[in-house]
Amino acid sequence: MFLITLAACGHQEAKSVTAAASPADLAKQSAGLIVMPPDSPKLRQLRVEPVRTAEVPTDEVISPGKIEANPGAISRIVLPAPGRISSVLVKLGDAVEKGQTVLTLESPDVDAVESSYLQAGAALGQAKASLAKAQSDLDRASDLFEHNAIAKKEVINFENSLAQAKAAVEQAQASQEQYSRRIGMFGLKAGKFGQSVEVGAPLSGKVLELAVTAGEYRNDTNAPLMTIANLRSVWVSDDAPESSIRLIQVGERVDVTLAAYPNEGFRARVMRIADMVDPQTRTIKVRAELDNPHGRFRPEMFGSIRHTESMQMRPVVPVGAVIQGDGHSVVFVERGPGRFQQTEIAVGKRTGDILPVLSGLKAGDRVVVDGAMLLKTQ
Numbered sequence: 001m002f003l004i005t006l007a008a009c010g011h012q013e014a015k016s017v018t019a020a021a022s023p024a025d026l027a028k029q030s031a032g033l034i035v036m037p038p039d040s041p042k043l044r045q046l047r048v049e050p051v052r053t054a055e056v057p058t059d060e061v062i063s064p065g066k067i068e069a070n071p072g073a074i075s076r077i078v079l080p081a082p083g084r085i086s087s088v089l090v091k092l093g094d095a096v097e098k099g100q101t102v103l104t105l106e107s108p109d110v111d112a113v114e115s116s117y118l119q120a121g122a123a124l125g126q127a128k129a130s131l132a133k134a135q136s137d138l139d140r141a142s143d144l145f146e147h148n149a150i151a152k153k154e155v156i157n158f159e160n161s162l163a164q165a166k167a168a169v170e171q172a173q174a175s176q177e178q179y180s181r182r183i184g185m186f187g188l189k190a191g192k193f194g195q196s197v198e199v200g201a202p203l204s205g206k207v208l209e210l211a212v213t214a215g216e217y218r219n220d221t222n223a224p225l226m227t228i229a230n231l232r233s234v235w236v237s238d239d240a241p242e243s244s245i246r247l248i249q250v251g252e253r254v255d256v257t258l259a260a261y262p263n264e265g266f267r268a269r270v271m272r273i274a275d276m277v278d279p280q281t282r283t284i285k286v287r288a289e290l291d292n293p294h295g296r297f298r299p300e301m302f303g304s305i306r307h308t309e310s311m312q313m314r315p316v317v318p319v320g321a322v323i324q325g326d327g328h329s330v331v332f333v334e335r336g337p338g339r340f341q342q343t344e345i346a347v348g349k350r351t352g353d354i355l356p357v358l359s360g361l362k363a364g365d366r367v368v369v370d371g372a373m374l375l376k377t378q
Helices: 002-021 108-146 152-185 244-248
Strands: 028-030 031-033 047-050 052-069 076-077 083-089 101-106 197-200 205-210 226-229 233-241 251-260 261-273 284-291 300-318 323-325 328-336 339-347 353-358 366-370
Touching: 052 244, 052 284, 052 353, 076 205, 083 108, 101 226, 101 233, 108 152, 233 300, 244 284, 244 300, 251 284, 284 300, 300 366
Parallel strands: none
Antiparallel strands: 028 031, 031 339, 047 366, 052 233, 052 300, 076 226, 083 101, 101 197, 205 226, 233 284, 251 261, 251 300, 261 284, 300 353, 323 328, 328 339, 328 366, 339 353
16 A cells, blocks of 8 residues: 555656646647647647748849939929019929919010010011012003113112012011010010010929029029929939849839838839949949829838849748747747647748748748747747
8 A cells, every 4th residue: 555655646746747847838848849738828829821932032132212203204494584573373392284374474575575576567567568669669660661661770670679678578577477486485475565474384293392482583594493393203213232233124123112101012113224333332323213193202202122133933931930040040830739840941031021941841831920939949
């Protein structure tokens, strides 16, 4: 009886030691294999998914970039003539349509052109009157010559006078047309004084810069008064390292991420690659076009651009499935219900929220993708 009691006590003591040596959620831990009992609360916190395959880049370069207005869709408005700004009809940030009046101008140069146009009209009328008289004189002289009343020389003189009168009419017409075109360039009606010049938007877009107020007198017709840009498409510019320019080609698609939209990715198309390397930074300016139909992308926004040389199908795992440390990357592979094998793998460069697996896993293997730290061997 004593032996039986002693054996029973020894058995109970062994059970107590085992229970003390193992946490409630870990029943066995040997050679990287972790076994968890079915009722472990930590087991319910684990999420297991099969390893899938995806296209990942084999070689790429990521560089910082920023949004710029498309240089082919930007216009800087200058005055057509010196004068006083009568009114400014837009504000910074306003959307405008092509041809919409953005400011009005009163200019003495415009009045001078109107005056010159009227003078040219008067000169044309006088030239036409002289032409009519010259034609009449020639007709009368021709009739007299036919009746031998005057010499041929007189007729020739009248013919010369008629030719000169025709030339004067042509010159007056050309002068009037010249002033008429200048008036048309101002968008005004000929023959009316005191008109204000209406300066219109050359394209549809938004007012990005405004450097004028009503009442100012401006003499400099080269200084921009406002900048209007069509932002339905924008450029993303980045400075690619000289050593990576081989990865970039005009026309290729690139991935863009922006600080303003950290959880979104966008696609742009390379339009320009600079012909020179910046001698200070040893980089090359690259510009890609990005569609902007909803106006979400604004000039000077910062982000990054990823240029990819080629893609390859590889097994991939979520970033959260991999535990990294001491130069090693490990995951936990499910070997059965509640059984997980710590497995060392080799991974490539991170792409978004996934890591390509170079070795150690194959497609279809089931790994812990959420809660892996709960299984980390102490």
